[in-house]
Amino acid sequence: MTKLLSNRWAVLGGFAIGVLVLFVVAPATLSGFRLGLLAKYLCYAMVAVGIGLAWGRGGMLVLGQGVFFGLGAYLMAMHLKLADAGPGGVPDFMALISSDGVPGWWEPFRSPLVTVVAILLVPALAAGLLGLATFRRRVRGAYFAILSQSLAAAFAILLIGNPTGTGGSTGLNNFRGFFGFALNDPVNKQMLFFIAATTLLVMVAVARQLMVSRYGELLVACRDAEERVRFLGYDPANIKTVAYMIAAVMAGVAGALFVPIVGIISPNDVGIVPSIGLLIGVAIGGRTTLLGPVLGAIAVAWAETTLSEAIPSGWIYLQGFLFMLVIAFLPGGLASLSGGWRGFGDRLRRPRTPSPTAPLPAPSGGN
Amino acid sequence: MDADYLQVTGLTVSFDGFVAVDHVDLVVLPGDLRFLIGPNGAGKTTLIDAVSGLVPATGAVEFAGQSLLGRKVHQIARLGVGRTFQTATVFEGLTVLQNLDIAAGSRRRALSLLRRRPGVPEEVAATLETVRLTELADAPAGTLAHGQKQWLEIGMLLVQDVQLLMLDEPVAGMSAQEKDETGKLLQRIAEEHTVVVVEHDMDFMRAFASSVTVLHAGSVLSEGNVAQVQADPRVQEVYLGPGHSAAEAEAVFTDAGDGR
Numbered sequence: 001m002t003k004l005l006s007n008r009w010a011v012l013g014g015f016a017i018g019v020l021v022l023f024v025v026a027p028a029t030l031s032g033f034r035l036g037l038l039a040k041y042l043c044y045a046m047v048a049v050g051i052g053l054a055w056g057r058g059g060m061l062v063l064g065q066g067v068f069f070g071l072g073a074y075l076m077a078m079h080l081k082l083a084d085a086g087p088g089g090v091p092d093f094m095a096l097i098s099s100d101g102v103p104g105w106w107e108p109f110r111s112p113l114v115t116v117v118a119i120l121l122v123p124a125l126a127a128g129l130l131g132l133a134t135f136r137r138r139v140r141g142a143y144f145a146i147l148s149q150s151l152a153a154a155f156a157i158l159l160i161g162n163p164t165g166t167g168g169s170t171g172l173n174n175f176r177g178f179f180g181f182a183l184n185d186p187v188n189k190q191m192l193f194f195i196a197a198t199t200l201l202v203m204v205a206v207a208r209q210l211m212v213s214r215y216g217e218l219l220v221a222c223r224d225a226e227e228r229v230r231f232l233g234y235d236p237a238n239i240k241t242v243a244y245m246i247a248a249v250m251a252g253v254a255g256a257l258f259v260p261i262v263g264i265i266s267p268n269d270v271g272i273v274p275s276i277g278l279l280i281g282v283a284i285g286g287r288t289t290l291l292g293p294v295l296g297a298i299a300v301a302w303a304e305t306t307l308s309e310a311i312p313s314g315w316i317y318l319q320g321f322l323f324m325l326v327i328a329f330l331p332g333g334l335a336s337l338s339g340g341w342r343g344f345g346d347r348l349r350r351p352r353t354p355s356p357t358a359p360l361p362a363p364s365g366g367n
Numbered sequence: 368m369d370a371d372y373l374q375v376t377g378l379t380v381s382f383d384g385f386v387a388v389d390h391v392d393l394v395v396l397p398g399d400l401r402f403l404i405g406p407n408g409a410g411k412t413t414l415i416d417a418v419s420g421l422v423p424a425t426g427a428v429e430f431a432g433q434s435l436l437g438r439k440v441h442q443i444a445r446l447g448v449g450r451t452f453q454t455a456t457v458f459e460g461l462t463v464l465q466n467l468d469i470a471a472g473s474r475r476r477a478l479s480l481l482r483r484r485p486g487v488p489e490e491v492a493a494t495l496e497t498v499r500l501t502e503l504a505d506a507p508a509g510t511l512a513h514g515q516k517q518w519l520e521i522g523m524l525l526v527q528d529v530q531l532l533m534l535d536e537p538v539a540g541m542s543a544q545e546k547d548e549t550g551k552l553l554q555r556i557a558e559e560h561t562v563v564v565v566e567h568d569m570d571f572m573r574a575f576a577s578s579v580t581v582l583h584a585g586s587v588l589s590e591g592n593v594a595q596v597q598a599d600p601r602v603q604e605v606y607l608g609p610g611h612s613a614a615e616a617e618a619v620f621t622d623a624g625d626g627r
Contacts, residue, residue: 209481209483210481212483213480213481213482213483214468214469214472214475214479214480214481214482214483214484215480215481217461217465217468217469217484218469218472218480220458220460220461221458221461221465221466221469223460224458224459224460224461225456225457225458225459227456228452228456228457228458229469230440230441230444231419231440231441231444231449231450232441232444232449232469232470232473232523232527233441233444233445233473233474233527234441234473235439235441
């Protein structure tokens with residue numbers, strides 16, 4: 001019981017620190033520009049929370065989360081473009097390249113309510129159908145990874161090939177308002193940061209509840225011995241699909257917030273390369289832990305900006321190098337170092353023994 | 368209870384033309400501790416694979432009045448059919464308690480899964496006692512000794528609340544004392560369940576079987592109690608080759624377990 005209690009207190013303390021850093025320290029110390037960048041990293045961190053759940057706990061190597069990120073982002077961007085154009089108006093980029101007016105499938109997204117509901121539902125439904133179709137047929141491992149990755153590629157190609165509907169390879173940009181608030185106002189920009197921070201904290205709380213719940217235990221069981229789960233009377237396809245759907249919704253919401261924060265969404269943000277980029281932070285941070293993916297995603301995105309400012313072309317090599325380094329020597333990610341160097345030494349000697357000081361009740365063993 | 372028996376009729380399993388199980392008929396009643404023996408490749412494991420839904424088969428398999436063939440693995444499990452595997456398959460990253468809790472929970476409602484486990488469920492605590500793993504409840508299953516993993520698997524079947532248990536070589540790699548305890552546990556379980564054990568260990572079979580089915584080349588060769596099966600000349604021939612005395616057969620059956 002004391003263990004549970006101390007665990008509870010540790011979790012509450014962790015959340016308190018998170019709130020303090022995001023709501024007090026960051027706004028006080030960072031310039032408006034840097035705060036905007038941090039808000040963008042928080043969006044990546046939201047996707048990472050979902051990847052941690054699907055990949056770290058569920059063993060599904062989701063290489064195509066850019067699809068769900070993109071679905072959320074484009075839905076939001078469509079609404080913002082329509083809102084900027086005013087009632088019955090035609091968004092600027094459409095008026096430039098065609099005289100047909102607004103396509104019928106855009107019309108529903110004039111409504112803010114429909115847009116918000118769609119941002120939650122469309123990625124969930126897409127992931128649900130995809131998940132059931134693949135997991136029922138027992139597609140898993142590398143085959144699932146390749147499938148999800150090719151979906152990201154197909155999605156990007158679809159966007160590029162449809163310039164009147166989605167802005168083609170330039171994507172959608174130049175947003176002026178966000179649900180009635182002007183996006184160039186610094187106060188509103190700060191508010192967007194707070195929205196992103198709150199959303200991230202809520203997602204982390206949801207992920208934690210899922211991890212300690214019976215469902216979370218079942219998900220790990222599916223990851224480690226899917227066939228055995230079947231013989232206990234569960235259908236692993238349903239269990240995995242639920243995790244995949246939750247990860248998709250998290251990515252969709254992240255995409256929707258990314259649009260007003262960054263001001264542009266294009267196929268370059270949703271294809272294969274960004275999808276893998278989202279995954280690298282999770283791998284480096286530690287995919288099976290709660291905070292590893294979040295901190296890893298933020299750290300990688302921050303390192304990318306910093307290094308790109310210094311050596312513009314160097315980042316992509318360093319990113320690849322870091323990824324290989326972690327996969328080869330630290331399969332549990334940096335989170336497996338949480339026991340300090342002594343813990344690291346223990347891991348080297350007995351690599352399969354879960355660290356007793358892991359921040360979560362469940363051990364951080366790989367699949 | 369009378370309905371809770373396993374009836375296999377004309378069961379046939381073939382892989383690309385190779386017939387692994389050939390028109391097998393088998394009836395196992397509750398209270399029976401049935402051993403399936405036979406040389407390697409006789410189709411013992413394939414038979415329980417077919418009953419548990421792992422491989423497609425033709426013929427008929429009924430348990431408790433329900434037809435099992437053609438159903439999916441998890442649906443068969445929900446009808447009260449459980450099994451273990453030759454290599455103990457437990458969730459190594461989860462604790463003993465978590466393993467048992469998952470096994471107990473396939474009938475839980477989906478939404479209740481989103482909550483944390485409230486303490487140790489009663490049936491899980493009872494099973495921990497039965498399989499003597501109470502002390503190790505919070506240990507990761509991956510750290511258990513081989514024999515303990517086998518016991519955990521049997522415990523998972525018990526909390527799963529199945530009526531038909533099929534165990535594939537449950538005592539492989541166990542010490543003599545562990546085998547003895549396992550056998551007694553299986554006898555206790557068999558009082559209220561239908562139990563089928565695939566086993567190579569002849570000592571173990573002789574000590575605990577209440578009935579035996581001998582499979583050879585996919586067909587039933589002989590069936591009866593231990594003495595009847597041992598005295599069957601066809602069984603002796605399969606295990607020893609033609610031309611030998613009953614005493615020799617007795618000796619080999621007694622020693623066979625040590626050689627495995």
